[in-house]
Amino acid sequence: MGGCHEPGRKRSLRAAAAAGLVLAALGPGAASAVELSAGGLTFSDELGGFRLLSAAGTGRADDPVVVEEEIYEPAAAVLVIRRSPGPEGRPRAGAFPASGFTLLKRVRNATGRVWAGFDLELEEIEGKPSTYADGLSFDQIARRAPDVRSDRFPRNERLFEPADRIRFRSGHVDPDGVVVFRMQITDPTPTAIFYLVQDPQLLYSGTPAPSGLAGLPACLIRRAGGPPQAPGPGPCGSAPPGPPR
Known part of the structure; x- marks a missing residue:
């Protein structure tokens, strides 16, 4: 009787091994995605490139949602944010009110590379810039200047249309540093x-x-995954500037 089940067990073992190879090929994010909830929202690192470590807070200005994570790949990492469902699966009442929520992010640089700047961009549809029409923004219609800041990048620039982006600059984060x-x-x-x-x-x-x-030329700083500059006699692939006039 036992011999009748041997082929099935072998097939199961082969299927399990194949599934393991697929997960390994997809990377650590696919094999062990983390979901954490805070402030009526659920945060996920399912798209890979970074790890979520913790999330807490209500989202009020005096009690922001605090999300801690580490980015380990030198490329853009996409945080997936969902409205937490209620008991019947529908969006929970009061989650993500029109007044929005305050988010504080603590990010560890696990890429082994120095970060000379950091961009944050919102998307309502993955891979498509957020436009004014979709309503999603970094408090774009606020009557007063939003509280946007960073401990490592003292300057920031808010960029609107066709995307909703904040560009942090004039600082740096060393490998294993936290921003x-x-x-x-x-x-x-x-x-x-x-x-x-x-x-x-x-x-x-x-x-x-x-x-x-x-004083560093802007071309020595690039977005993660961006193409390098063409080689040339100058620091950025062009002739060095002449003497001041």
Whole structure:
């Protein structure tokens, strides 16, 4: 009788091994995605490239949602954010109100590369820029300037249309360093899911100059995954500038 089941067991073992190979090929994010809930929202690292470590808080200005994570791939990492469902599977009442929520992110640089800047971008549809029409924004219609800041990047620039992006600059984060970002996210017509693209800008040299990044040509800093500059006699593939006039 036992011999009749041997082929089935062998097939099961082969199927399990094949599934393991598929998960390994997809990377650590696919094999062990983490979902954490806070402030009526659920955060996920299912798209890979980084790990969620913790999430807590209500989302109020005096009690922001605090999300801790580490980015280990030198490429844009996409945080998936969902409205937490209620008992019957429908969006929970009060989750992600029109007034929005305050988000504080603590991000560890596990890429082994220096970050010379950091971009954050909202998307209502993955891979498509958020437009004014979809309502999702970093508090774009606020009557007063939103509380947007970072402990490592003292300057930031908010870019609107055709995307909703914050570009943090004038600082750096060393490998294994931690950077903190604070922002508000609003959506008068909230959807069940949206995305926060986290795009560190890498420094070519690997380490900042002793005096920081001031004075470095802009081309020495690139978005993660961006193409390198063509070689040439100047620092950025072009002829060095002449003497001041």
